[in-house]
Amino acid sequence: MKNKEKHVNVRDVQDVLDLIGGRWKSAILASLCDKEKRFNELKRDLGTITPKILIKELKFLEMNKLIHKADSLAVSSFQIYHLTAHGRSLEPLIVSIVMWGKKHREMLNYS
Amino acid sequence: MKNKEKHVNVRDVQDVLDLIGGRWKSAILASLCDKEKRFNELKRDLGTITPKILIKELKFLEMNKLIHKADSLAVSSFQIYHLTAHGRSLEPLIVSIVMWGKKHREMLNYS
């Protein structure tokens, strides 16, 4: 593997981490993997997040085409957040992360 | 899925992101997936990282048992960084991240 190719990999990794990294982004995505949700529903799921941070992260994820905000069909005038097709393509990755996390915690318990 | 279980997932995701998130951590791990490396070798691979940041991240990863620093067997008095068994268990995840990153970039190019 040449040096140039390695740099590309580094960039690939960093690009993805920009999208799903940080304290909340992949938690939000994980929560939306389960089902589409409204703002306050997400807020409750995430526990300690403040509205300012949540809206900021949602806008970021929306800008990056991973989620989409739409009018709820069920109750008019309610907004609902859901994953886009592109966002759903991240689901296996999120699942892998959650699974590795569980394994990691087990390992720490047994060592 | 009950609310409690969801919070656990959120924590799982956040735990893993603490380990591999941020600008450099998974880039370093990705680079070490390829092969074990010395400090300056890593520095070159990562391009723009400063020594202060690199050593900080290496120490963090070492503390979390994902990498290990050892005396090089080849050249005495040289230090070499390599993944631990636990760190290697992250490799499929890193590979998935890199692959999704490539796909993501392609998608952005075609839209």
Next chain:
DNA sequence: AATACCACTATCTTTTAGGATACTATAATG
């Protein structure tokens, strides 16, 4: 013996992320 490379350390500054807290306009509910 001089130079260059290796693996850091130290200091200072900027940038960013994230949190605390309070507030608001609209809609729904009892």
Next chain:
DNA sequence: CATTATAGTATCCTAAAAGATAGTGGTATT
């Protein structure tokens, strides 16, 4: 009609992450 819930906004603040730059002590090379 009063209360509660929804979906945010606005302002201020702190801590942590990251970068720029310089320096150091040891080793290897020529």
